[in-house]
Amino acid sequence: MAATQVQALLRFLSQDAKLPLATAIAWVKDLQRADLRKYYIILLSSTIVDDISKSDLKALQDISQDEKTAKQVLNAAKRAMSKKRTAPEHNAALTSKKAKRVEPEKNATPSDIESALSLPSSLASEEELSKTVLLTNRAPLVLAFAVSVTKYTMPEQPISSRLSLAQAVVSANSRTKAVSLGIASGKSAEEEGWGQGQPVVKILGRNVKVLKRWDYDPKDGQRKEKGSLTMDSGSLNEPQPQRAFESSNTLPPLWGLDLEAAPKFNERSSIERTNSLPIHTAESVRAYLLKSFTTYREPGTEPSGGPGNKSATPSLAQKERCLGLLLRGIDIVCESWSSTLSADELDRRAWAWYLHVRPDVQPGAAGWGEKGQVKLSDILNLRRRG
Structure with missing residues (x-):
């Protein structure tokens, strides 16, 4: 796992999944050691969070040996990816509304x-x-x-x-x-x-x-x-x-x-x-x-x-x-x-x-x-x- 992936994963676990920092660090180590392909975390997506959101609960539970924490992480990953998928459309709508508000009428003269x-x-x-x-x-x-x-x-x-x-x-x-x-x-x-x-x-x-x-x-x-x-x-x-x-x-x-x-x-x-x-x-x-x-x-x-x-x-x-x-x-x-x-x-x-x-x-x-x-x-x- 690349250093940038480790940093992104640690940030996700501590901020989005709200795990204590010590627990988040332990999770990163467990994920690094695990045979991720065995648990259907295929690492073909653009982010590790996306990979986690596509995995199943059993895979995460087997890695962490903690069902409650595994559910917490999986739900956080799904929320994060859901926001990411809807953000472009939402932001485009906001941009459109803003442009409509501040731009002058079509063919408006300086006067x-x-x-x-x-x-x-x-x-x-x-x-x-x-x-x-x-x-x-x-x-x-x-x-x-x-x-x-x-x-x-x-x-x-x-x-x-x-x-x-x-x-x-x-x-x-x-x-x-x-x-x-x-x-x-x-x-x-x-x-x-x-x-x-x-x-x-x-x-x-x-x-x-x-x-x-x-x-x-x-x-x-x-x-x-x-x-x-x-x-x-x-x-x-x-x-x-x-x-x-x-x-x-x-x-x-x-x-x-x-x-x-x-x-x-x-x-x-x-x-x-x-x-x-x-x-x-x-x-x-x-x-x-x-x-x-x-x-x-x-x-x-x-x-x-x-x-x-x-x-x-x-x-x-x-x-x-x-x-x-x-x-x-x-x-x-x-x-x-x-x-x-x-x-x-x-x-x-x-x-x-x-x-x-x-x-x-x-x-x-x-x-x-x-x-x-x-x-x-x-x-x-x-x-x-x-």
């Missing part, structure tokens, strides 16, 4: 794609906003600020790019926070050379590596009719607010690079590391934003009925409304300052604004802690008084 990525907005008055308190954690709030501020500091970027770039900022901040908390150690992917030579842009005061999308025109296929008043579609069809600055270095649409995923995404030599790099996809970022904000309720004022009460669980429409209110509040602040600040200064202040209104919670590594309150009145107080 259609950008419209599909639109974010909720709101026409709520400042009085209504000032009375709104949301519940969220820090990561999605950073996302919301980054998506909003890049609408002003990088007006040439479509919503797909702004979503991707925003997630690049959040991922970089998550890595920094994890290192500071001692959760992550060692060099980051960027320090190891991933993304070397790629362009860099600054968002919320942080440099992030990007990938230029030279072959993508977000206005391709744009229709003449006016865009929706209730959605932020990346400013494709709506007039831009007045600004005292324009982007000094106009860039094509960009993707934010997911450098921490690069080592797993591409295991080829360092010479090829800039040729095939993973990106933060706009669809996943949008989906995360849509589910991350709810209305804060004071303790004791939650809907009655307990956890099983569906009315106590915010609907997707309610969460989208909360996100729209938040984006409107941030937009009011950015627009109030955009006529007097440079792009760099607006970007720098936006990070300070986030720090001023972020939820007062103990941050963790990935999710940045438990949820806390975000008062939209605090956000509105940051706007420039004209």
Whole structure:
């Protein structure tokens, strides 16, 4: 029996069959010594577990001299092979469903794609906003600020790019926070050379590596009719607010690079590391934003009925409304300052604004802690008084 078979068998016996390690080792030795062909374990299949699943109980019992353990091993082997045979079909179904969910419609133009990525907005008055308190954690709030501020500091970027770039900022901040908390150690992917030579842009005061999308025109296929008043579609069809600055270095649409995923995404030599790099996809970022904000309720004022009460669980429409209110509040602040600040200064202040209104919670590594309150009145107080 080859060394790889021994390791696989030992892993199966100890993990799948749940045998004590000493018993599993003894089983491996017994199987190595046994005349397997005599017991109809023919060793012609791709794995030793498959061989065991095709054997009979008497064969295993004769090898181990323990009927109970033999049954345990045989049943575990049959379960393992049953899962293996059904997994490809099951995974294919999941892949098909996922593809159906995220892929654009057939013959969709770039303009259609950008419209599909639109974010909720709101026409709520400042009085209504000032009375709104949301519940969220820090990561999605950073996302919301980054998506909003890049609408002003990088007006040439479509919503797909702004979503991707925003997630690049959040991922970089998550890595920094994890290192500071001692959760992550060692060099980051960027320090190891991933993304070397790629362009860099600054968002919320942080440099992030990007990938230029030279072959993508977000206005391709744009229709003449006016865009929706209730959605932020990346400013494709709506007039831009007045600004005292324009982007000094106009860039094509960009993707934010997911450098921490690069080592797993591409295991080829360092010479090829800039040729095939993973990106933060706009669809996943949008989906995360849509589910991350709810209305804060004071303790004791939650809907009655307990956890099983569906009315106590915010609907997707309610969460989208909360996100729209938040984006409107941030937009009011950015627009109030955009006529007097440079792009760099607006970007720098936006990070300070986030720090001023972020939820007062103990941050963790990935999710940045438990949820806390975000008062939209605090956000509105940051706007420039004209």
